[in-house]
Amino acid sequence: MIINVPENSDFSIHNIPFGIFSTKNRSKRAGVAIGEHILDLAEVHKLGVFNFEAEVLNRADLNDFIALGKSVTSEVRTNIQHWLQDDNSPLANKSELFVKQAEAQMHLPVCIGDYTDFYSSIEHATNVGKMFRDPENALLPNWKHIPVGYHGRASSIVVSGKAIHRPKGQTLPKNSSEPVFGPSQRLDFELEMGFVVGKNTNMGDTISTNQANDYIFGLVLFNDWSARDIQKWEYVPLGPFLAKNFASSISPWIVTLDALEPFKVAGPKQEPKVLPYLAYEGEKNYDINLEVAINDTKVCQSNFKYMYWNMAQQLAHHTVNGCNVHIGDMMASGTISGKNENSYGSMLELAWMGTKPVQLNDGTERKFINDGDTVTMTGYAEKDGKRVGFGEVSTKVLPAK
Amino acid sequence: MIINVPENSDFSIHNIPFGIFSTKNRSKRAGVAIGEHILDLAEVHKLGVFNFEAEVLNRADLNDFIALGKSVTSEVRTNIQHWLQDDNSPLANKSELFVKQAEAQMHLPVCIGDYTDFYSSIEHATNVGKMFRDPENALLPNWKHIPVGYHGRASSIVVSGKAIHRPKGQTLPKNSSEPVFGPSQRLDFELEMGFVVGKNTNMGDTISTNQANDYIFGLVLFNDWSARDIQKWEYVPLGPFLAKNFASSISPWIVTLDALEPFKVAGPKQEPKVLPYLAYEGEKNYDINLEVAINDTKVCQSNFKYMYWNMAQQLAHHTVNGCNVHIGDMMASGTISGKNENSYGSMLELAWMGTKPVQLNDGTERKFINDGDTVTMTGYAEKDGKRVGFGEVSTKVLPAK
Numbered sequence: 067m068i069i070n071v072p073e074n075s076d077f078s079i080h081n082i083p084f085g086i087f088s089t090k091n092r093s094k095r096a097g098v099a100i101g102e103h104i105l106d107l108a109e110v111h112k113l114g115v116f117n118f119e120a121e122v123l124n125r126a127d128l129n130d131f132i133a134l135g136k137s138v139t140s141e142v143r144t145n146i147q148h149w150l151q152d153d154n155s156p157l158a159n160k161s162e163l164f165v166k167q168a169e170a171q172m173h174l175p176v177c178i179g180d181y182t183d184f185y186s187s188i189e190h191a192t193n194v195g196k197m198f199r200d201p202e203n204a205l206l207p208n209w210k211h212i213p214v215g216y217h218g219r220a221s222s223i224v225v226s227g228k229a230i231h232r233p234k235g236q237t238l239p240k241n242s243s244e245p246v247f248g249p250s251q252r253l254d255f256e257l258e259m260g261f262v263v264g265k266n267t268n269m270g271d272t273i274s275t276n277q278a279n280d281y282i283f284g285l286v287l288f289n290d291w292s293a294r295d296i297q298k299w300e301y302v303p304l305g306p307f308l309a310k311n312f313a314s315s316i317s318p319w320i321v322t323l324d325a326l327e328p329f330k331v332a333g334p335k336q337e338p339k340v341l342p343y344l345a346y347e348g349e350k351n352y353d354i355n356l357e358v359a360i361n362d363t364k365v366c367q368s369n370f371k372y373m374y375w376n377m378a379q380q381l382a383h384h385t386v387n388g389c390n391v392h393i394g395d396m397m398a399s400g401t402i403s404g405k406n407e408n409s410y411g412s413m414l415e416l417a418w419m420g421t422k423p424v425q426l427n428d429g430t431e432r433k434f435i436n437d438g439d440t441v442t443m444t445g446y447a448e449k450d451g452k453r454v455g456f457g458e459v460s461t462k463v464l465p466a467k
Numbered sequence: 468m469i470i471n472v473p474e475n476s477d478f479s480i481h482n483i484p485f486g487i488f489s490t491k492n493r494s495k496r497a498g499v500a501i502g503e504h505i506l507d508l509a510e511v512h513k514l515g516v517f518n519f520e521a522e523v524l525n526r527a528d529l530n531d532f533i534a535l536g537k538s539v540t541s542e543v544r545t546n547i548q549h550w551l552q553d554d555n556s557p558l559a560n561k562s563e564l565f566v567k568q569a570e571a572q573m574h575l576p577v578c579i580g581d582y583t584d585f586y587s588s589i590e591h592a593t594n595v596g597k598m599f600r601d602p603e604n605a606l607l608p609n610w611k612h613i614p615v616g617y618h619g620r621a622s623s624i625v626v627s628g629k630a631i632h633r634p635k636g637q638t639l640p641k642n643s644s645e646p647v648f649g650p651s652q653r654l655d656f657e658l659e660m661g662f663v664v665g666k667n668t669n670m671g672d673t674i675s676t677n678q679a680n681d682y683i684f685g686l687v688l689f690n691d692w693s694a695r696d697i698q699k700w701e702y703v704p705l706g707p708f709l710a711k712n713f714a715s716s717i718s719p720w721i722v723t724l725d726a727l728e729p730f731k732v733a734g735p736k737q738e739p740k741v742l743p744y745l746a747y748e749g750e751k752n753y754d755i756n757l758e759v760a761i762n763d764t765k766v767c768q769s770n771f772k773y774m775y776w777n778m779a780q781q782l783a784h785h786t787v788n789g790c791n792v793h794i795g796d797m798m799a800s801g802t803i804s805g806k807n808e809n810s811y812g813s814m815l816e817l818a819w820m821g822t823k824p825v826q827l828n829d830g831t832e833r834k835f836i837n838d839g840d841t842v843t844m845t846g847y848a849e850k851d852g853k854r855v856g857f858g859e860v861s862t863k864v865l866p867a868k
Contacts, residue, residue: 179580180620211646214705219581220580220581221580221790221793221796224670243608269631269632301704303615304615305702305704308784308785311790341648387709389623389709467789
């Protein structure tokens with residue numbers, strides 16, 4: 067290795083995720099994370115090792131790089147893997163190629179055109195159904211037939227490290243028919259993963275579950291911030307709006323599907339059988355360990371493999387009506403909850419609507435998220451000594467403005 | 468006048484709407500419609516009459532032009548009004564400045580970042596509530612407190628003239644619990660107007676109802692295509708998704724708020740009183756006559772003035788939680804229905820769920836939209852001999868792919 071990578075680093079030689087960074091002396095540009103460093107791809111380009119225009123690496127987002135296609139971007143990744151391990155590689159002894167992550171600022175990795183949020187964990191949908199609707203019929207009739215999703219707000223997706231303000235809005239007090247206005251009293255996180263679309267389609271085109279991997283560039287951690295009290299009052303009949311669109315937070319490094327290939331696993335059995343356009347072959351879930359901490363207290367331990375609907379099914383469903391997708395579109399999974407109570411991916415579920423407050427290490431307890439709290443989500447896959455991680459999405463909550 | 472404008476033209480000297488056009492010899496660029504012509508703003512710029520870079524007029528969208536701010540764009544509009552009426556103006560006797568609309572192709576006028584659809588007609592919400600829920604309690608409890616809205620798909624918004632395909636998707640047959648897959652059997656239009664955001668905000672910022680006009684560049688006609696059978700099966704609990712995101716169609720010319728100023732009228736009385744952040748002063752509705760035709764048969768005659776919630780309230784609500792908006796964002800009104808049965812803005816209402824088929828001039832009847840049908844929406848305001856129109860959004864429906 068031409069650069070030191072600490073043991074257990076999320077950004078091992080097996081990962082090589084892409085992101086956009088800047089430093090005091092370097093404008094926004096593309097890089098890959100390796101250990102505690104960033105390899106500056108714009109600088110690497112100057113060595114003449116790439117067969118594409120330097121421009122695509124000197125942009126404020128990765129969209130044009132991704133548009134080169136997987137034949138190019140996958141080769142860039144595997145070349146970097148070889149070069150980093152070869153003491154005689156073009157990258158050797160060139161310290162100007164590397165920047166310490168601690169000295170860099172990370173930015174949104176892509177320009178997000180449209181953002182879609184799914185609702186694909188059966189445990190989460192069941193928990194929410196029990197709380198808000200009917201405990202005996204927690205899942206709505208369409209849930210096992212459709213990877214239910216809805217459109218979210220792209221403009222307010224921010225990168226890890228960017229603090230957010232508690233939203234204000236209308237809520238309906240208990241036993242009242244008159245709404246009141248004020249800061250949300252039930253601010254919540256939702257532990258999700260998001261995938262970044264890697265290839266355009268035209269209106270009218272569909273993507274089959276078999277083709278889906280070609281259209282997925284990679285994944286990030288995704289915190290779908292939610293104001294439960296605003297959501298409850300506003301969401302019928304057209305779905306969540308102000309309860310969600312004030313902010314969503316993502317981790318800065320896009321981990322490619324290539325890097326996640328070794329961690330594929332089978333998903334849950336789908337019964338009843340899905341319609342043919344949602345049927346799929348092979349393993350389409352991913353074994354990715356996920357954790358959520360409030361300040362220094364771990365409150366949730368979940369796994370992406372629990373998802374009932376996989377990304378290939380989400381993309382096939384999203385396009386089956388001819389809806390077009392663009393490079394940089396973000397598609398989030400929905401809250402990732404498991405069967406165990408400590409695997410629930412939201413405070414709504416962990417504290418069960420406030421009836422079971424969560425204890426923090428400092429002796430305080432939480433039903434929802436307080437002002438000043440920092441919520442941090444981390445995730446990694448590990449197998450046969452290979453670790454591929456996502457870093458973190460960490461966000462501090464400031465008081466309402 | 469230095470160019471002939473037919474009487475009753477939508478594009479009178481009082482209008483001067485902005486759009487993006489191209490011809491065989493001219494790449495995509497900004498123009499304004501005047502009578503049956505387009506004034507090529509990139510060519511006008513060459514005369515040295517504008518105090519900003521030519522570049523913003525030579526783009527594939529108006530976003531950078533709009534970003535110059537209303538102090539600039541409003542002056543451009545009023546200058547053009549003066550020049551067109553002055554035989555000694557810089558534009559006189561310069562035929563290269565004008566293109567016949569018949570010889571130009573129109574494009575989407577803006578790059579749309581996020582698209583929001585509201586649900587702001589009380590008549591439409593009541594009609595839908597009667598049909599799908601409870602005739603006695605047609606309006607949901609939140610409706611008179613919140614300008615209900617949801618996020619839609621920006622990528623599939625297309626301009627007038629672009630044909631669309633009937634979407635395919637899941638629907639639930641009557642008296643069955645198993646969904647089936649196929650072309651929608653209940654394809655519908657929704658008569659709406661959309662406004663284009665003209666000024667950015669940052670996350671955390673709010674826009675008051677008093678400030679809203681500064682953030683609205685102008686309006687277009689908007690057809691929110693809807694597949695009612697897909698919608699019915701998918702929309703609980705997170706709202707419409709595939710039933711809407713296959714396509715929305717807009718008219719190509721953005722009519723500015725300046726041009727619509729003379730047509731302001733009072734909106735309906737809002738009872739119960741709204742929360743303070745939704746209260747507003749002055750007249751915020753607009754008297755704009757709207758029509759829908761299927762092929763050559765007029766099927767609906769409505770008016771934008773019927774809206775219960777106005778655009779200022781929509782924008783104040785959208786941002787009250789700190790959600791940021793960007794130049795080019797599109798916000799649609801929701802279906803514009805009036806009190807009379809012929810003013811209903813969708814086939815769902817006009818044919819009352821298929822129970823009252825609509826007769827067309829060719830002797831056929833429609834419950835919903837057939838393959839091969841062309842749906843055309845038109846709109847204009849008129850007062851004291853001044854006419855300001857929107858042209859049309861006209862879309863042919865092709866069979867499912």
